[in-house]
Amino acid sequence: MNGPSVNDRISPELERQIGRLLFEKMQPLLLEFDRDWHLVNLHGDAALFGFAPDDAATSVQQLQDLFLGMPMEAAIDLAFVQMPNGRNAHVHLMLVDGGHQVLLIDAQGEHDRQQAQQQVGNESFLIAQQKDKAVRQLRQIRSELESQRNRLQEANALKNALIATLSHDFRTPLASIFGYLHLLEEEPDAPLETRNSLRALRRNANYLFALAENLLEYARSETRSSLLAPVVTDLQMMVEDLDQMFRVQAEDVGLGFSITLDQEPGEPPILDELRLRQILVNLIANAIRYTQSGSVRASLAWRGGSLVLSVRDTGVGIAQEASEAVFVPFNRAGNAGNGGAGLGLSIVKRLVQQMLGTLEFESKLGKGTCFRIELPDLTHLVQKVDARAESEAGQMLAERASSVLIVDDDPDMSHLLGEIMAGVGFRVRVVADATRAVEQALADPPDILLVDVELPGLSGNTAVFRLRAKGYRGHVVTISATPTEEARKVALNAGANQFMTKPINIEQFTRAMLRVRRLD
Amino acid sequence: MSTNASKVCLLGDFGVGKTSLVARYVRNTFSDSYLTTVGVKVDSKEVPLADGAVRKLVIWDIAGKSGLDALNMSYLRGASGLLLVADGTREATLRSAVDLLLQSRSLLPDAHAILLINKLDLVDRWEVAPATLVELRKSMTVIETSARQGDGVEQAFREMATRLHA
Structure with a gap:
C-alpha cells in the first residue's frame, strides 16, 4: 500500500x-x-x-x-x-x-477563549483565597471567644469567691448579735422602748442573715457540686426558731403570723436541715416583704416519709407572666421597690431540686400567694452511723459533762458562749488560740470542748486532731462559719463529735446544755 | 507623534483593580463585576499641569500577572512610567507588585514608578499593615486608592504626569 x-x-x-x-x-x-x-x-x-x-x-x-x-x-x-x-x-x-x-x-475569538479560561481560573483562585481567609478569621474569632470565656469564668470565680468570703465573714458577727439579742430579750423587766429597739435589731439581723445565706448559696452553687447534708432534723425546734425569728417582724408591720407543725410520731426525719431552714427563711421573709395587710401562714407536715411545707400570704401576688421570672436570680418580678436582693426564690427552687423535692405555687394578683413544697426523707442517702452518731454523742455528753473549755478568738462570741454555759451550771474556761487550747485540754481535760474552726495560727480542726492523737476523750463540739458538708466532714474526721454552724441556734444549744445538767 | 505624550503601564497581579483604576480615571466609571483582562487595553488622557502645560498619558492596562512573561515584556517597551498596583486586602499582591517592579527594571531602568495600594474602600479588610507602607514609602511613592470611590486615583495619575513632565 x-x-x-x-x-x-x-x-x-x-x-x-x-x-x-x-x-x-x-x-x-x-x-x-x-x-x-x-x-x-x-x-x-x-x-x-x-x-x-x-x-x-x-x-x-x-x-x-x-x-x-x-x-x-x-x-x-x-x-x-x-x-x-x-x-x-x-x-x-x-x-x-x-x-x-x-x-x-x-484576535477576538482567541481573546474570548483565553479570557473565559482565565476568568474561571482567576475567580476560583480568588474564591479559594477568600475562603481560606474566612476560615482563618473564624478560627481567630473562636480563639478569641475561648479566651474571653476563660477570662469571664475567671472573673466569675473571683466574684463567687468574693461573695462567699463576704457572706462567710458575716456569720461570726451575726452569731454574736443573735446570741446577745437572745440574752437581752430574756430580760423580763426591759422597758417598752428597749424591747422595740431589740425587735428592730432582730428584724435587721434576720435580714442580714438571710441575705448572707443566700449570697453564700448563690456563690456556692457555681463553685462546687451540691452535696446534700442529711441529718436528723428536729422540726419542732426549727418551727420554734422560725416563729421567734419572724413573729416579731410580721407583727411589727401589722401582719398575722403563724407557723405550725403536724408531725406523726416515730423516727425523726432525716433531711438537709440547713437547706430546709434556708428554704423556709426565704419563703417566709419573702411573704412578709410582699404582704401589706392580712397574714402569713406557714405549715410543716411530716407524714409518710415526706415533708410538706407551705407558706401562704395575702400579699401582692405574682402575675401569670412573671411566674417563671420570679425564679431568675436578681429578678424581683416588678417588685423592685420592696427591697431584697432578688435571690430568694431562685435559691429556694435550686435547694428544692437539690433535696429531690417538688415546688409549686398558686397566686392571684392582689390576693396573695401560696407556695407548696414537698421534700422526701433522705435516710437512703445518709451514712446512718455518721448521722445518728452526732445525735447519740450529744446524749453521751449530756450524761457526764460538767466542765467546758471554750476556744474562740472572738471575745464577743467566747463571752456569749461562756455566759450560756455558765448559766446552765458548767465550769467555764476560755482560751483564744488553738495552741493554748491543746495545752489546757491536756493539762486539765474538760468534759466538753467548744472550739471555733477559724482561729489564728493553728485551726480549730488541727487542735482537735492533736488532742485526739494524744488521747483526749472528751466531747468536742466544733463551731464554724462555713455551713458546708465538706466543712462538717473535715471537722468530724479531725475528731469532733458535733459540728455546729454560726450563727448558733441559741435556743437549741441552751436546751441541750440544760438537758446535760438535768441528766448530770 | 506628539512629544508631550508619555506611555504609562499599569502592572500588578490579577484582580487588584488595574482596569477599574483606568476606567475611574479616564471615564469616571466603576463596575463591581470582575472581568479579567487578556492582552492590553490602551487609553489616553491629557493631564493639565500646574505650570499650564498639558501632558498626555497613554495608559496601558496590561493583563494581570504575578510575574513578567515575554508577552507582558513586549507591552512594556517604550514606557516612561509604571504604576504598580496591589490590592490592600491581599498582601500577596503587594509582593507581586514589588517583584514586577524589580523585573521590569531590566527593560526600563529609568521609568518613573509609583505604587498604588487599591481597594481603600475595603480598608477594614486590609491585610497590608500600615507599618509596611511606612517602610515602602522610604524607597518609593505609595498612594492608597479606591477605584470604587475614586480616592487617590486622580492624584496618582497626576503625580505620574507631573514627574514625567519634570
Whole structure:
C-alpha cells in the first residue's frame, strides 16, 4: 500500500486557497503610512476595528500611540490589543520603503477563549483565597471567644469567691448579735422602748442573715457540686426558731403570723436541715416583704416519709407572666421597690431540686400567694452511723459533762458562749488560740470542748486532731462559719463529735446544755 | 507623534483593580463585576499641569500577572512610567507588585514608578499593615486608592504626569 506523497513546496493554487481562507478568518486590515505617519492607503474592513472614515485622524492617532516610545527601526508585534471599539487584534508594525505599514489581525475569538479560561481560573483562585481567609478569621474569632470565656469564668470565680468570703465573714458577727439579742430579750423587766429597739435589731439581723445565706448559696452553687447534708432534723425546734425569728417582724408591720407543725410520731426525719431552714427563711421573709395587710401562714407536715411545707400570704401576688421570672436570680418580678436582693426564690427552687423535692405555687394578683413544697426523707442517702452518731454523742455528753473549755478568738462570741454555759451550771474556761487550747485540754481535760474552726495560727480542726492523737476523750463540739458538708466532714474526721454552724441556734444549744445538767 | 505624550503601564497581579483604576480615571466609571483582562487595553488622557502645560498619558492596562512573561515584556517597551498596583486586602499582591517592579527594571531602568495600594474602600479588610507602607514609602511613592470611590486615583495619575513632565 502506497503512503501519502510529500512535496517540499505548496502549489501556487493551494497557497492561494490557504491565503483566501486565512484572509477570511483573520479579516486583516492593512494601513500604509508614509515616513511622517500620513495614512496613504488602507486595505480591509476598517470599521471592524473601529476606524471611522470620517474621523481618520483620531483613529490614526490612537494607532500611533501604540508605538509611543518604541524604537522604530525594526518590526514590532503586539498581541491582543484592544482597539478603540473594544475589538481585540494582533498588531504588527512593518517598515516598508521608509514608510510604515500596520497590519491588524482580528484576535477576538482567541481573546474570548483565553479570557473565559482565565476568568474561571482567576475567580476560583480568588474564591479559594477568600475562603481560606474566612476560615482563618473564624478560627481567630473562636480563639478569641475561648479566651474571653476563660477570662469571664475567671472573673466569675473571683466574684463567687468574693461573695462567699463576704457572706462567710458575716456569720461570726451575726452569731454574736443573735446570741446577745437572745440574752437581752430574756430580760423580763426591759422597758417598752428597749424591747422595740431589740425587735428592730432582730428584724435587721434576720435580714442580714438571710441575705448572707443566700449570697453564700448563690456563690456556692457555681463553685462546687451540691452535696446534700442529711441529718436528723428536729422540726419542732426549727418551727420554734422560725416563729421567734419572724413573729416579731410580721407583727411589727401589722401582719398575722403563724407557723405550725403536724408531725406523726416515730423516727425523726432525716433531711438537709440547713437547706430546709434556708428554704423556709426565704419563703417566709419573702411573704412578709410582699404582704401589706392580712397574714402569713406557714405549715410543716411530716407524714409518710415526706415533708410538706407551705407558706401562704395575702400579699401582692405574682402575675401569670412573671411566674417563671420570679425564679431568675436578681429578678424581683416588678417588685423592685420592696427591697431584697432578688435571690430568694431562685435559691429556694435550686435547694428544692437539690433535696429531690417538688415546688409549686398558686397566686392571684392582689390576693396573695401560696407556695407548696414537698421534700422526701433522705435516710437512703445518709451514712446512718455518721448521722445518728452526732445525735447519740450529744446524749453521751449530756450524761457526764460538767466542765467546758471554750476556744474562740472572738471575745464577743467566747463571752456569749461562756455566759450560756455558765448559766446552765458548767465550769467555764476560755482560751483564744488553738495552741493554748491543746495545752489546757491536756493539762486539765474538760468534759466538753467548744472550739471555733477559724482561729489564728493553728485551726480549730488541727487542735482537735492533736488532742485526739494524744488521747483526749472528751466531747468536742466544733463551731464554724462555713455551713458546708465538706466543712462538717473535715471537722468530724479531725475528731469532733458535733459540728455546729454560726450563727448558733441559741435556743437549741441552751436546751441541750440544760438537758446535760438535768441528766448530770 | 506628539512629544508631550508619555506611555504609562499599569502592572500588578490579577484582580487588584488595574482596569477599574483606568476606567475611574479616564471615564469616571466603576463596575463591581470582575472581568479579567487578556492582552492590553490602551487609553489616553491629557493631564493639565500646574505650570499650564498639558501632558498626555497613554495608559496601558496590561493583563494581570504575578510575574513578567515575554508577552507582558513586549507591552512594556517604550514606557516612561509604571504604576504598580496591589490590592490592600491581599498582601500577596503587594509582593507581586514589588517583584514586577524589580523585573521590569531590566527593560526600563529609568521609568518613573509609583505604587498604588487599591481597594481603600475595603480598608477594614486590609491585610497590608500600615507599618509596611511606612517602610515602602522610604524607597518609593505609595498612594492608597479606591477605584470604587475614586480616592487617590486622580492624584496618582497626576503625580505620574507631573514627574514625567519634570
